[in-house]
Amino acid sequence: MTSREPLLSVEDLTLKVRVGGAEWAALEHLSFDVGYGEARGLVGESGSGKSLTLRAILGLLPPNAVITSGRMQFDGDEFDLARQGKQERRRLERLRGAGISMIFQEPSVALNPVIPVGEQIVDAVMRRDGMRRAAARDYAIHLMELVGIHDAEQKVDAYPFELSGGLKQRVMIAAAVAGKPKLILCDEPTTALDVTVQQQILSLFTHLRDELDAGLLYVTHDLAVVAQLCDSVTVLYSGNVMEGSTDLRAVFERPQHPYTEARLRSTPDIDRIGRRLYSIPGSAPSLADRPVGCPFAPRCEHRQDDCEITRVPDTSSIDGREVHCLHPVGSATGQIELAEEARGPSSRCFSAPTWW
Incomplete structure (x- = not known):
């Protein structure tokens, strides 16, 4: 395997959710790669399909979610995500833990409240690696020390309710x-x-x-986290890829999709305290009310008539940039490009914020 091949490649992932007898598209034709040692941010507001994407990769979807198309390549192995057979499900199950692991948003829900945290690591190690309990316990203590838990030999016997939120998240990472x-x-x-513990956890991930x-x-809605941790980014909106690139800086300094540009403009910047913080008008559509054309068209300042009736094409450039937009920012409209030259107080351009 050459270094140019991605560790993970997801292609054409489409997922539908059954609600009240009806079936609605929650993810549509998602494709992205993650390289060996690469951190890719999966960015979007609530309901954009970020968490569903992670669960689809691991085969941990709720019963009412069905993958209608999608392929995955992981470390040289091919998977048909739309197949529902036992053999394919077992192949995905074998990936969990050793090949692919997952860290959930809320450790208080993921951890068993009546079992010491160390035991929850020990049991997983014994089942997966066949270690004896004493060796698995020593390994659990080592892992807890690795993720920055002081006095790990004492905390290994603590119950989740005895630990702070930051320590519980470190246990989950271990x-x-x-x-x-x-x-x-x-x-x-x-x-x-809180922000102090968040900074420690992000440094730990690095x-x-x-x-x-x-x-x-890394799934998040926070662009500051993406700027600190990630090398590349995929921007999701209403279950669709809006923009993506292997070069994070290129997207942050010169966004091409109006949604990406609007998200960046609505990010606080301490160097521009007097600026009125931009707010994207409207709200994301529900599953049952998706637009016919571009899903962002009803909220887009640059929309034109064809945006509301035409499915968005897939456009990619040779530098790894992809933009799913009929009228990318700076080309058809030119508004952001002109504002960048003016840089006046009313300019709507985005300059890289201080957290970059």
């Missing part, structure tokens, strides 16, 4: 890396933490990625 996975799926793991040479697929 459990996730126990099998030395090649890919870690992160479902907004710092959302419930350390673990370098230590394990593992890929990260």
Whole structure:
């Protein structure tokens, strides 16, 4: 296998959800890659399909969710995500823990409240690696120390309610890396933490990625987190890819999709305190009320008549940039490009914020 081949490649992932006897598209034709040792951000507001994407990769979907199309390549192995047979499900199950692990948003829900946290790591290690209990306990303590838990020999016997939110999340990370996975799926793991602990956890992810040479697929709505942690980005809206690139800086400094540009404009910047914070008008459509054309068209300042009736084409450039838009920012409209030259107080251009 050459270094140019991605660790994870998801192609044409389409997923529908059954609600009240009806079937609605929740994800439509998603495609993206994650390289070895690469961190890719999966960005979008609530309801965009970020968490569903992670669960589809691991085969952990709710009963009312059905994948109608989609292929996945992981570390050289091919998977048909739309197949429902036992053999394919078992192949996905074998990936969990050793090949691909997942860190959930709320550790208080993911951890069993009546079992010591160390035991929850020990049991997983014993089942997966066949270690004896004493060796597995020593390994659990080592992992807890690795993720920055002080006094791990005492905390290994603590129950989840005895630990802070930050410590519980570190326990979840320790459990996730126990099998030395090649890919870690992160479902907004710092959302419930205060900013100081969040910074510590993000630094920990950077350390673990370098230590394990593992890929990260990091789900978040926070562009500041993406800027700090990730190398590449895929922007989701209403179950569709709006924009993506292997070069994060290119997207942040010169967004081409109006939704990406609007998200960046609505991000606080401490260097521009006097600026009125931009707010994207309207709200994302429900599953039952998706537009015929571009899903962002009803909220887009640059929309034209064809945006509301034409399905968005897939456009890619040779530098790894993809934009799903009929009228990308800076080409058909030219408004952002002109504003960038003016840089006046009313300019709507985006300049890289201080957290970059």
